[in-house]
Each structure stands twice: as structure tokens, then as C-alpha cells.
Amino acid sequence: MLSKLDLHGSSVDIVRQCGPALSDVIHSKFGCVATFDGVDFGQQKKPTVAPQKRFESTLRTGVKVSVWKADLTNCPVEAVVNAANERLEHYGGLALALSNAGGSQIQKESRDIIKKSGVLSTGDAVVTGAGSLTCKMIIHAVGPYLPTHASTSELIQAERLLMKAIHNILDRVKENKLKSVAIPAVSSGLFHYPVPQCADAIVTAVKCYYEKSSGHQPNEILLVNHDEPTVKEMERACRQILGSQQSYSQATGGVSRGDAKTSTPTVQMGNVRLTLKLGKIEEQQTAVIVNTIGSKFDRNLSSGVVSRAILQKAGDKLQKEMHNASVTEYVIITSGQRLQCNEVYHTFCPTKGMYAYQEAAAQEFLFKSVLECLWLAASKSHKSIAFPAIGTGALGFSKKEVAQIMSQAVADFAQKITKKMEVYFVIFPSDIDTFKAFEEKIRFFQPKPSHPNITPGPEPEGRGNFPSSRDPTPRISLSGRSYDAEREAEQWLRGILFESLGSYTICNNFILHLGEKEQLQLSQLMEKYPISIEESFETGRASIIVQGKSTVDVAVAGLQVEAQLINIQREFVEEEKRAIFKLISQDVAFERKTVDGSSKEFSDRMSAFKHLGLRLVKVDRVENASLEKLFELKKEQLGCFKPQKMFQCIPAQFFDMVSHVGFHAEYAPPDDPAYGEGIYFASSPKKAMEVWKEPNKEYLHFVEAEVLTGNSTAGQRDLILPPLVGKDPLKMYDSVSGPEISVIFSGYQALPKYIITCRSEK
Known part of the structure; x- marks a missing residue:
């Protein structure tokens, strides 16, 4: 089955702004997979990742394990692993990327498996062909799904299931006598498994498997991801668990430390001088050093790359002080202990989510936390402060985002502060990509941006977003289990994209499950878009009405509310599954x-x-x-x-x-x-x-x-x-x-x- 819906006018803008969220909602509501043609998603349309090997180690049995930053859809291996759901519906994340790159045959074969054998269980791994991908086959593995704020016991149970999934992947490698396989960070991303723990579980599972397994063994297991935070965590996990035998951190087009040090951009903004430098944050000699932690409730400094480095330099007394330290809205304040600073500001920021409303909340939080660090330092008459690149690790922000947000916070601060202040952005020496992202943003604030030595920045937003005459017609294709599913999905889409006329109504009693966090997100939507959001509960039915003058704004905000409810429903199902397991000690499958x-x-x-x-x-x-x-x-x-x-x-x-x-x-x-x-x-x-x-x-x-x-x-x-x-x-x-x-x-x-x-x- 395949239904197609051509896009035109404002519908292109709606899809461009929230395509992934729309895809997720369509699949949840109607069981249909949505693919998009001729729509430029802007920041989500990334250039192909140039393959970079970051780590390599050989296990005692002779199997090579390597860490790569690369595009899994174009990986020169015999098999790639897809992070799949239980029904093998490839509607989002890596699954959608592989399905789109490999063609419709992948989804067809996947549905044939489900039709023949039924829904998969968490930890299962099955094989299909790879369509037009360069590999021979795809191993689809179902990793555990976690709620957004998983408890320790939930993480322990998920670890067992994730390691089971990796073992089953490697069983498929053995059965098919494969020489190489590329494995991503299964269960991270859409399935909410924290990246550091995910990396630890995957590397441990690979090591344990080949310590105990006999029979066929591949030449190489490649741990492949395209985003820098995940690649770094995979490299860290391999170093800790397998041993640091060979590092490729500066491979493929890297810049030597000496070369990078020749450029130290500085810009004067009123009374504030902002300097970008390469270095280690824990070695800075400023009045204040800024650290990043997971949350105000998790004060363990031994987790997180920056925190660990600061703790090691400052000594154990910093950890003891941390437990009883005072906290503001965004910052926990401690002394510097053995660091060469007076105070450490431990700031925190939520992980950036999948959808635009989650991104907006996390971006605002990061902006305000940087601003609060600056004003705290000023209120205590500190004359200098050093920041690391906050959020480019496990929190999921892109380097350019972080550079933009942090630079803008300093610029806003500089407009109001009457005292002189030295502000430093300190980038780890080997992280040249982050340095370049900050360099580009900082030079934007130079008083003479037309200087011939400065490379022109990107074109303003709004240009280049429309397809050229040679681009395919903007279109949504719907693939469902049946004609009626596709027909319903198409009718629903038409109502949103072409008939909303400034008003979008959602009737769903899971609205009653909206908590404080979700209500805050609704408020942030109203701040971001010129819309109103009204909740009502009449005669046992809950609804949300989104209204505004712009059809695009109303539809985009409405879809983000729909996506919010989808997440609530998923967490509701997970809670019910756990409750059923407690009652009868039996996993739930249907x-x-x-x-x-x-x-x-x-x-x-x-x-x-x-x-x-x-x-x-x-x-x-x-x-x-x-x-x-x-x-x-x-x-x-x-x-x-x-x-x-x-x-x-x-x-x-x-x-x-x-x-x-x-x-x-x-x-x-x-x-x-x-x-x-x-x-x-x-x-x-x-x-x-x-x-x-x-x-x-x-x-x-x-x-x-x-x-x-x-x-x-x-x-x-x-x-x-x-x-x-x-x-x-x-x-x-x-x-x-x-x-x-x-x-x-x-x-x-x-x-x-x-x-x-x-x-x-x-």
C-alpha cells in the first residue's frame, strides 16, 4: 500500500518545521510510515559524515573492535544494525534513514517477518536484505525503551535487555558467517537510553560475547555513529573496558594542537572581553570556572567528562562540599578547592529532545544558565570566568547551537554590565570542530564583520529553503498495513495541512496526564509562537485548542502538542507493562x-x-x-x-x-x-x-x-x-x-x- 499527498504553499513550511514529529505522530495514530520528498528540513539535512576512525583494539580472540564517526547508511561492511521497534515499522531515527536510503524493499521484508512470526520482543534481532544499501544485509535489533527520567532499577533492567540485543546481533553475525558488522548506539535517541550507559553496555556485551563464544568470528566489529557526543562516549567506553591500544582522535583531516593555537579570537563587547581558547577547563586561572552536571539533584562529579576532569584536579573535598552546596535556579556554587580559581559554578541543562518544543525549552535553559553564571560572577565582583562548551556532549546539542547560545548570552550580558569582565570559552585541545564553531560565532560580534580575513557566514534563514525547479515535487508518501489506515492518515493530514485555518483541536484524555513539565512546555510554545492554547474538560472529555492568526504557526504548535501526547502515551504503556510484570512475573507481548x-x-x-x-x-x-x-x-x-x-x-x-x-x-x-x-x-x-x-x-x-x-x-x-x-x-x-x-x-x-x-x- 502507498498513498501520496502533494504539498504546496504553507503545507511545505509546516512539514519543513516539524517533519520528524509529524512522522512520529502519523505512525502512532495510524500505524503508517511517512516519508518526505522534496522538502528541505534545514538543520536536519546534514552533509554526509566523512568517515573518521577514533579507536581500535583487538580482543584476545583476534576480533578487532573499532569506533567510527560515520554514516551508517553508507558504511563499507557486510551488515549494518538497525535500532528497530517491536513491529519493525521504520518510521523515525536511524530506522527511517536506513529504510529511505535502502528503498521500500526493506520495509516490505520487515512486514513479512512480522506477518509470519509475530511482533518481536525486546532483545530480539532478525535479518532482512539491505535493498540498495552498500552492505549485504540489515540486522534489526529491538533495544529496550526507557521513560524520559528512568529510575536506577529501570536502567538495570534495560541494561540486561540491551546486552541481550547485542548478543543476538552477534549470533546473527555468526549464523551468516559475516566478516564485518556496524553497530550503532542501540536504544539511545528515540528510546531514551542514556548515551554513557548505552556505550558501556554495548562494549561490555561485545567483549563478553567473544570471550565466551566459539565457532565463526568476524574480522571486525565497528561501533558507528554520526553524532560527536555518542562517538566520544563509545570511544571512552572502549578505552575503559577494552584498553587504550590505539587512538585516532585526530584522524582524517584533523588539525594539530600547535596549528590550532595560532588562532585565539578575542572580541570586545562593551565592558566585556570575550576570548576563545584551546585548553583544559580544570587548568584555567580565572576567578570562576564553570562545570556542567546532569541536574541539580544529581551531584555526583564522577559522571561526565568535564566534571570528572574538574574533580580529579580539585580533589575529593570538592565532592564532599558539593553535597551541601547552595543552589540557585540554574547553578550550584562551591569553592575551587585545589583548582586555581575562587569558585566553581556547577550548571546543568536538560537533554535536548526529539521535537521542536523540547529543543526550545533546552535552548532557553542553556541560555539562562550561562547568563546566571555571568551575573553571579559580577555580583561577587569577580573579574574573570571560564566556560567549557556546555551541552555538546550527551545533552545532544550541536556545536553550532551551543556556540550561538553561549555567545548570545555573553552579548546580552555585555549590554547591561557596567563593570569590566574577562570571559573565556575554553575548548578541549583536540576538539577542533567545536573550536571552529565558536570561532565562527564569536567573529560575528566583531565590530567590522566585513574584514577580508573573515570568512562570510551562512546565508540568513529563509533563503534556500524552497526546492529548485530540478528538485522533486514536495510530497508525503504514506505506507500502511492497509488501505483504510493510509486513507485515515491522509484525511487527518489534509485537515492539518490544508484546512486548519488558524485553529487546531486535539481531543485526547491523555491531556489529563500533562504534568508540570508538560505545562511549562505549553507555555513555552505560546512564547515562541503568536498562538493561544486552551485546555478544557467537559462531560468527561479533555481537549486542547490551539488558535492563532498564522495557519503555519498553529499547525506546527499543534503537532508539537500531539507529539508531546505521544510521548506521554508511550510512557503510560511502559508503566502499565511494569505493573503487569509485577502482578504475574510475565513480560507483556501481543x-x-x-x-x-x-x-x-x-x-x-x-x-x-x-x-x-x-x-x-x-x-x-x-x-x-x-x-x-x-x-x-x-x-x-x-x-x-x-x-x-x-x-x-x-x-x-x-x-x-x-x-x-x-x-x-x-x-x-x-x-x-x-x-x-x-x-x-x-x-x-x-x-x-x-x-x-x-x-x-x-x-x-x-x-x-x-x-x-x-x-x-x-x-x-x-x-x-x-x-x-x-x-x-x-x-x-x-x-x-x-x-x-x-x-x-x-x-x-x-x-x-x-x-x-x-x-x-x-
Whole structure:
């Protein structure tokens, strides 16, 4: 299946500004993979990475392990590893890059595997062809997914699963007698695995595997990533775990330390003199040295490259002082101990996320933290301060971003400060790329930017964003499991891209899960764009309305809110999976198998929809052993062994969630929650259409379920639990009811059996 939607006018701008977020939302809502042609994504359109070897070591068994900064889509190896999801839908990150570069055959083969063998489990690794890539095959590995702020126990469990994935990758290498394989930082990025721990787990797994494995061994394992922070962490992990046998840090076009030192740009901004220099931050002789840490709650100085260097130079007393040090909004203040400074300002910044609203929040935080360091130093009459390049490591900022943000903060400070101050940006000697990025930005502030020795900067934003006459027509292509999925995705897209007209409404009860962090992000969206965002909750349904004069601003902001909700839903599923595991000590996995249209199973479902003006398009049978086990336990607990067949009408975006972790009230709030705030079911499809009105919808989706209603009583508005049976405070009814309606308050009382897609013929 493939559906194409041509873009024109403002729709090109919308897609250009939030293509990756849009791709993620489309996949989550409709199970479709979106690819984009003829759209320049600006900062995301990167030149090919020139291959750079950073490290090499040979294991005792003779297998060579190397670290590379390179483009995995063009890597001269026999196999590359894709960081895949459980359904092998290649809709984002590295998976999308490989799929786009290798052609549609990769996605087709991936879907064939899922159709034949079912959804993969975390830690699994399977092989497909590589399409038009230069390698022979792709090994698709499912790494663990982590919530944004994972606990220690979650990291420990994820480490086990990530090492399992690496072992399975290497098993595929052995089975196919491959001579070389390129492995990226599986589970980092979209799956939120912290890069330092990810690097440690991968390198450890490779080392352990070849210490114990026999039989075929490859010539070389290449650890390949294209972003500098990840490459550095891989190099560090290899040095610590494998031993530093050979370093290639200055390979391929590097600049020697001596050469770089010949340039020390300085610019005077009012009373502030800003100097860029190569050096080690811990060796600076300024009044204040700035350090970077993970957060104000994590004061361990032994993690992070800059922190470790400062701790080693300052001594252990700095760590002890750190635990009790005072903290401002952005800075923890300590003495310098054995450093050659009076104070150390330990600043922190959040990791830059996938989407524009996350990027904006992190950029603003970094800007304000630099500004606060400067004003703190000024308030204490310090005359000099030295900064490292904050955020270019595991936080995910690009070098140019950091250079721009930090330089602008100094420029803003310089406009207001009345005292003289020396500010230094200190770049590690071998990090020439970062030095060049800062050099370019600092020279922008020179009073004579037209000096012949200064290379002209990049063209202003807004130029070069439109395709030339030779570029392909701007277009979104949608590839889904079925025609109806593609059709729904296309209709939804048309509404956003061509019909929004300054207003975008999102109806989704996961809006109720927005926390303080998410509310802050909504506020930041309103600061960034000339829009208003209004939340409402009426008759049991939550919605967000984004409004503004610009169609582009409204659509871009609305899509970022959608992406925010997708992340909340993913974390909700992960929490539910952990809760289920605690109850039955069983990992949660599911399959949806399409029922043959000529079978009795299909015709039996069809009979329930006769005379409703609906035509059955597809019936999927849901198989989930964990939910079945919980359902059986609930039967015994309630003493109810005769479930009723009932129906819900739900949006397509909740198919996977209901199949994965069962029923929850957020998926399908009724139009009128007249019988309580629980999970509603209707006795027939006809009644379901009354409970969940979906006017003018071409496709309707129903879940057929077995429901344990047990001992039931009449429902009433605002019930959050079933009422008591008599006066016993420990005995409640099992459910409540209305005419042809049952309401349960525990999702484990219902078991999804079929997901039924119908098309309206009216």
C-alpha cells in the first residue's frame, strides 16, 4: 500500500518545521510510515559524515573492535544494525534513514517477518536484505525503551535487555558467517537510553560475547555513529573496558594542537572581553570556572567528562562540599578547592529532545544558565570566568547551537554590565570542530564583520529553503498495513495541512496526564509562537485548542502538542507493562492477526454490523497471553465465570495500546459519562455508535471484548468506584450499568478479542 499527498504553499513550511514529529505522530495514530520528498528540513539535512576512525583494539580472540564517526547508511561492511521497534515499522531515527536510503524493499521484508512470526520482543534481532544499501544485509535489533527520567532499577533492567540485543546481533553475525558488522548506539535517541550507559553496555556485551563464544568470528566489529557526543562516549567506553591500544582522535583531516593555537579570537563587547581558547577547563586561572552536571539533584562529579576532569584536579573535598552546596535556579556554587580559581559554578541543562518544543525549552535553559553564571560572577565582583562548551556532549546539542547560545548570552550580558569582565570559552585541545564553531560565532560580534580575513557566514534563514525547479515535487508518501489506515492518515493530514485555518483541536484524555513539565512546555510554545492554547474538560472529555492568526504557526504548535501526547502515551504503556510484570512475573507481548475475509470467524463478526450502514473492512484477532492470564485471575477473584461479549468504539491511535496493556478509561470516554467515570462498554455495535458518536467519519473502529460485569448495580454520574454492597466497607459491586451499557473500574475485567474496522456507506 502507498498513498501520496502533494504539498504546496504553507503545507511545505509546516512539514519543513516539524517533519520528524509529524512522522512520529502519523505512525502512532495510524500505524503508517511517512516519508518526505522534496522538502528541505534545514538543520536536519546534514552533509554526509566523512568517515573518521577514533579507536581500535583487538580482543584476545583476534576480533578487532573499532569506533567510527560515520554514516551508517553508507558504511563499507557486510551488515549494518538497525535500532528497530517491536513491529519493525521504520518510521523515525536511524530506522527511517536506513529504510529511505535502502528503498521500500526493506520495509516490505520487515512486514513479512512480522506477518509470519509475530511482533518481536525486546532483545530480539532478525535479518532482512539491505535493498540498495552498500552492505549485504540489515540486522534489526529491538533495544529496550526507557521513560524520559528512568529510575536506577529501570536502567538495570534495560541494561540486561540491551546486552541481550547485542548478543543476538552477534549470533546473527555468526549464523551468516559475516566478516564485518556496524553497530550503532542501540536504544539511545528515540528510546531514551542514556548515551554513557548505552556505550558501556554495548562494549561490555561485545567483549563478553567473544570471550565466551566459539565457532565463526568476524574480522571486525565497528561501533558507528554520526553524532560527536555518542562517538566520544563509545570511544571512552572502549578505552575503559577494552584498553587504550590505539587512538585516532585526530584522524582524517584533523588539525594539530600547535596549528590550532595560532588562532585565539578575542572580541570586545562593551565592558566585556570575550576570548576563545584551546585548553583544559580544570587548568584555567580565572576567578570562576564553570562545570556542567546532569541536574541539580544529581551531584555526583564522577559522571561526565568535564566534571570528572574538574574533580580529579580539585580533589575529593570538592565532592564532599558539593553535597551541601547552595543552589540557585540554574547553578550550584562551591569553592575551587585545589583548582586555581575562587569558585566553581556547577550548571546543568536538560537533554535536548526529539521535537521542536523540547529543543526550545533546552535552548532557553542553556541560555539562562550561562547568563546566571555571568551575573553571579559580577555580583561577587569577580573579574574573570571560564566556560567549557556546555551541552555538546550527551545533552545532544550541536556545536553550532551551543556556540550561538553561549555567545548570545555573553552579548546580552555585555549590554547591561557596567563593570569590566574577562570571559573565556575554553575548548578541549583536540576538539577542533567545536573550536571552529565558536570561532565562527564569536567573529560575528566583531565590530567590522566585513574584514577580508573573515570568512562570510551562512546565508540568513529563509533563503534556500524552497526546492529548485530540478528538485522533486514536495510530497508525503504514506505506507500502511492497509488501505483504510493510509486513507485515515491522509484525511487527518489534509485537515492539518490544508484546512486548519488558524485553529487546531486535539481531543485526547491523555491531556489529563500533562504534568508540570508538560505545562511549562505549553507555555513555552505560546512564547515562541503568536498562538493561544486552551485546555478544557467537559462531560468527561479533555481537549486542547490551539488558535492563532498564522495557519503555519498553529499547525506546527499543534503537532508539537500531539507529539508531546505521544510521548506521554508511550510512557503510560511502559508503566502499565511494569505493573503487569509485577502482578504475574510475565513480560507483556501481543499479536494482532488479520482474520480471513472468507472465514466463519469474519462472517460471525459481520452479522453484528448488519443494517447499521457499515461495511466490514478488516477484522484483527488480538492475542495477548499476559492479559488473558490477568483476565482469568479476575474471574476467580470476582467469582464470575461467564463474561459478556461487548463493544467499544475507539480511535485508531489506541489499537496498539488496548492490544498491549488492555482497557483504560482514557481510550474511549463516552459522549455522556452518565453512569460514572469508568471504562464503558456497549452491548451491541449499534449501542456503541450511540455512546461514542463519530459523525462524518469514513471509518469506524470497534473493539469486541469479553467483559466481566459480575455483581452489577445501576450507575450514576461522578462515580469513580463502584458503590458499596450494603454496609460492608470492603465489599463493592463489580460494575455499574445503564440501558445496554456496562461500566467497569478495573481494566483487567475486560479482555480485547477483536479489533474491527468498518467503513461508513452513508
